[in-house]
Amino acid sequence: MTPYEILDMLRGTLSTTGIYNFQWNIVIMWAIGSLFMWLAISKKYEPLLLLPIGFGIFIVNFPLVPLMGVTHGHDQLLRVFYHYGLEWEVIPCVIFLGLGAMTDFGPLIANPKTLLIGAGAQLGVFVTFTGTVLVGFTLKEAASVSIIGGADGPTTIYLTQHLAPQLLGPNALAAYSYMAMVPLIQPPIMRLMTKKNERTIRMKQLRPVSKQEKMLFPLVGAAIIALLVPSVIPLVGMFMFGNLMKESGVVGRLTETAQGSLMNIVTIFLGLSVGATMHADKFLSWKPLFIFSLGIVDFMVCTTGGLLTVRIMNWFLKEKLNPLIGAAGVSAVPMAVRVAQVEGMKYDKTNHLMMHAMGPNLAGLIGSAAAAGMFIAMFD
Amino acid sequence: MKKYVALIFVLLLVFPAYAGSDDFIGAPVIVGVETIVKTDGRFEYKTNKSHDEVLSFYKDALKGEEHIKFRDWAKSTYIEDDAAREWHSITISKGDKGVTVVIVKDNWSWIISTLILRYIAVFCVLLLLYLGMSISGKIISGSINRAAAKKATG
Numbered sequence: 013m014t015p016y017e018i019l020d021m022l023r024g025t026l027s028t029t030g031i032y033n034f035q036w037n038i039v040i041m042w043a044i045g046s047l048f049m050w051l052a053i054s055k056k057y058e059p060l061l062l063l064p065i066g067f068g069i070f071i072v073n074f075p076l077v078p079l080m081g082v083t084h085g086h087d088q089l090l091r092v093f094y095h096y097g098l099e100w101e102v103i104p105c106v107i108f109l110g111l112g113a114m115t116d117f118g119p120l121i122a123n124p125k126t127l128l129i130g131a132g133a134q135l136g137v138f139v140t141f142t143g144t145v146l147v148g149f150t151l152k153e154a155a156s157v158s159i160i161g162g163a164d165g166p167t168t169i170y171l172t173q174h175l176a177p178q179l180l181g182p183n184a185l186a187a188y189s190y191m192a193m194v195p196l197i198q199p200p201i202m203r204l205m206t207k208k209n210e211r212t213i214r215m216k217q218l219r220p221v222s223k224q225e226k227m228l229f230p231l232v233g234a235a236i237i238a239l240l241v242p243s244v245i246p247l248v249g250m251f252m253f254g255n256l257m258k259e260s261g262v263v264g265r266l267t268e269t270a271q272g273s274l275m276n277i278v279t280i281f282l283g284l285s286v287g288a289t290m291h292a293d294k295f296l297s298w299k300p301l302f303i304f305s306l307g308i309v310d311f312m313v314c315t316t317g318g319l320l321t322v323r324i325m326n327w328f329l330k331e332k333l334n335p336l337i338g339a340a341g342v343s344a345v346p347m348a349v350r351v352a353q354v355e356g357m358k359y360d361k362t363n364h365l366m367m368h369a370m371g372p373n374l375a376g377l378i379g380s381a382a383a384a385g386m387f388i389a390m391f392d
Numbered sequence: 393m394k395k396y397v398a399l400i401f402v403l404l405l406v407f408p409a410y411a412g413s414d415d416f417i418g419a420p421v422i423v424g425v426e427t428i429v430k431t432d433g434r435f436e437y438k439t440n441k442s443h444d445e446v447l448s449f450y451k452d453a454l455k456g457e458e459h460i461k462f463r464d465w466a467k468s469t470y471i472e473d474d475a476a477r478e479w480h481s482i483t484i485s486k487g488d489k490g491v492t493v494v495i496v497k498d499n500w501s502w503i504i505s506t507l508i509l510r511y512i513a514v515f516c517v518l519l520l521l522y523l524g525m526s527i528s529g530k531i532i533s534g535s536i537n538r539a540a541a542k543k544a545t546g
Contacts, residue, residue, distance in 0.1 A: 124525040131515040138507045145503060150459055150475045224532045232524045240517045375518060382517045386510040391461070391474055 033075035037292040044295075045070030045287070048185070057192035061165065061283050065185060068287015080288050090288040093281045098173050098180065103282045104166035105250045110275030111166070111345070111377075112254025113267045117229050119370035122218035125325070126337070126368075130375025132321025133341025134383045136161035136313030140306055147302060152176050155387035157303050160187045161310030162380025163194070163344035169286070170247055171384040175391055181290035182300035186307035194347040195354075197308065198315050198339045202355050205319040206335045210326075211359040213334040215368045223259065230256040237382070243392060244385030248378070314342045318372060333368075340369035343376040419479040419495045420453035422446065433497040443469070443486045446493060450482060473498070 026032045048066030052059035072079050072090065079090040087095055097103040120126060137158045144154035156172040156179055168187040172180050190197065230252035237248045257267045318341030326332045336356050340348040352369035414423050416435040429436040439446060447462075447469055454460050459475035471482040480498040485491055 124522045127518040127522045131518040134514050138511045152474050222536055225529050228528050232528050236521050236524050382514045
């Protein structure tokens with residue numbers, strides 16, 4: 013063997029390593045991935061999602077790793093999760109099934125007028141849309157970015173995958189990051205948008221809701237949404253089915269699986285797949301940065317929308333609502349409910365708003381799904 | 393010499409007007425059509441070609457362009473841009489006596505009005521859900537109360 017041949021062989025071996033193909037921009041992505049893992053582990057910010065997303069970002073940003081590409085005509089590991097889970101729009105719907113199986117609609121059924129708060133809290137979604145178009149996003153991208161304010165992860169992912177899959181990573185990351193930051197974002201707005209005497213309003217105890225009513229709700233809800241916003245029925249339909257399983261009480265094993273093991277499994281796939289979409293080549297541009305900065309404005313306007321809706325409703329209602337529950341109109345289940353409870357107790361230690369805030373919170377979830385449906389209908 | 397320079401200058405000024413005559417703010421326009429209305433934001437023209445011919449012209453002209461959708465409506469075909477092009481829509485009428493094509497410039501009033509409408513629509517969806525829940529809740533509570541009263545008297 014000549015020295016040339018040996019050198020060639022060495023070069024050939026080296027070229028199959030990551031070091032040979034190293035690019036500096038991936039270091040930034042390692043830092044971003046590590047930041048989200050740190051937030052999940054140390055700060056406990058949405059750890060169920062941010063940990064797998066952070067790891068997905070980290071691991072996919074090594075040169076030559078066979079994770080998101082195609083080998084011999086077959087998708088590589090994370091690409092399989094992404095393809096069947098997200099491109100096929102399966103995972104968000106399965107998560108909604110689990111959410112439905114965990115949800116008690118009692119507070120919403122007992123006080124259905126709080127549904128309107130969920131609609132009011134979508135204000136930010138429509139305001140942000142305008143801002144996003146203004147800076148040069150396409151209409152589809154604008155719709156997918158604006159839904160972040162609805163504070164509903166699966167809906168954000170579902171809509172983004174449908175309209176602007178290239179923004180899936182930044183949108184999902186912004187949605188889950190800001191959802192974790194709801195206790196920091198909302199209280200100042202709640203204080204700004206309400207008067208002190210309003211914050212101490214005591215709401216009447218909610219009436220007990222019968223089992224029959226609870227069983228009928230998913231059917232009525234699914235039927236109305238299917239008739240009015242059919243494009244979003246994969247999400248809402250699964251949500252209502254999960255709830256029907258829970259309320260019927262006859263399929264305990266299925267309910268347990270939907271809210272436990274199944275939910276956990278798809279959460280792992282979801283986090284890793286979302287993280288894996290964020291390769292340095294695609295992620296490092298002005299758009300994700302803009303999405304992050306606009307996401308917080310979106311959340312703030314949505315919170316304002318919820319608070320304003322309660323104040324407007326109070327002009328017409330005999331039994332006034334405590335406007336603090338308006339902030340729970342942004343979905344962020346159950347974080348926003350806790351924030352309403354904590355803020356309420358700051359002004360009256362015996363005023364428990366938890367159950368009252370559950371209504372707008374669930375309404376926000378349905379409202380953001382309805383808003384997503386409006387956008388899908390707009391572009392399909 | 394000055395004359396030639398002036399002539400070339402005039403030609404250069406006039407030429408783009410001819411070169412651009414087959415588009416309106418970036419939207420393709422069939423050459424040699426009868427203009428009905430032409431403003432900064434709207435161009436309406438009539439052609440003797442059939443609807444299908446005009447449609448295939450636009451399909452060819454916009455081939456490969458992203459974020460453009462064709463909607464087949466009862467009285468027209470509506471081509472809409474979902475990206476950030478200068479034009480927003482091209483409407484091709486369906487009729488026997490010539491086809492009218494309307495090109496509309498992208499405008500904020502369209503975006504704002506569609507957003508307001510959709511925001512109101514979210515309210516309507518949840519309002520109907522509210523009504524549905526109230527009615528079904530009343531029916532169920534009524535029947536439960538009646539059954540309970542029957543039990544108590546029986």
